[in-house]
Amino acid sequence: MRTPLIAGNWKMHKTIAEAVALTDALAVGLADLPANRQVVICPTFTALASVAARPRAGIAIGAQNVYPEVQGAYTGEIAPGMLKEIGCTYVIIGHSERRQLFGETDAMVARKAAAVLDAGMTPIVCVGETRAERESGQAENIVLGQVKAGLSALSNRLSEIVIAYEPVWAIGTGLTATSADAQAMHAAIRGELRSVGGNQADTVRIQYGGSVKPDNVDELMAQPDIDGALVGGAALVAESFIRIAKFVK
Numbered sequence: 001m002r003t004p005l006i007a008g009n010w011k012m013h014k015t016i017a018e019a020v021a022l023t024d025a026l027a028v029g030l031a032d033l034p035a036n037r038q039v040v041i042c043p044t045f046t047a048l049a050s051v052a053a054r055p056r057a058g059i060a061i062g063a064q065n066v067y068p069e070v071q072g073a074y075t076g077e078i079a080p081g082m083l084k085e086i087g088c089t090y091v092i093i094g095h096s097e098r099r100q101l102f103g104e105t106d107a108m109v110a111r112k113a114a115a116v117l118d119a120g121m122t123p124i125v126c127v128g129e130t131r132a133e134r135e136s137g138q139a140e141n142i143v144l145g146q147v148k149a150g151l152s153a154l155s156n157r158l159s160e161i162v163i164a165y166e167p168v169w170a171i172g173t174g175l176t177a178t179s180a181d182a183q184a185m186h187a188a189i190r191g192e193l194r195s196v197g198g199n200q201a202d203t204v205r206i207q208y209g210g211s212v213k214p215d216n217v218d219e220l221m222a223q224p225d226i227d228g229a230l231v232g233g234a235a236l237v238a239e240s241f242i243r244i245a246k247f248v249k
């Protein structure tokens, strides 16, 4: 009932030429993607137009950030409509790196999610706890608080939103939540979504992120509430990302 979504977050990697080469390799490798799953790649802003111009049947394009205004005096920022114009259909919002390094708050995440929806794209809203929060038994409180603060103003549009649960301690570290721990958090997130937006909760895709690799993706995707993956490091290598997108369920 929920189509799994595999997303590649390229972060601040790849020149334009490298981004185009990776896109071309993915287009070949994913030409026979199994039915009933979707793939999106999220290059840097500077590579978006070149990547969008490549033939890439079935591979959608997303951005890694956005500013929640239509236009105006916001030096250095990019509006939702500009991303849409270039061919984006998804935008990653509230990634832990943005929360930690750039001070992105739940309130800003909420504004960005609304602006992305208003522009006709799908927000991928990231949530996740730090290692200290997990060790002190606060993981679920923190994550559900982020979900509530980020999405309660959008309670009638939940089914248009993708959530990515990314434990901060698992990002880029090679550490992954066990599939059981990940499933438990995904189920808790879905419970929170149910209290925010009722039965829409059953249609919201909740991705797992944090050191997803070819050798752990199948087990993660076998969990009932895990509906895809947000992939960083392993999305930069065609062979790994292709294998992840072709996870075996």
Ligand code: PGA
Pocket: 009, 166, 170, 171, 172, 173, 174, 209, 210, 211, 212, 230, 231, 232, 233, 234
């Ligand atoms: P990682 O990054 O796969 O390199 O851990 C995931 C992310 O930050 O989205």
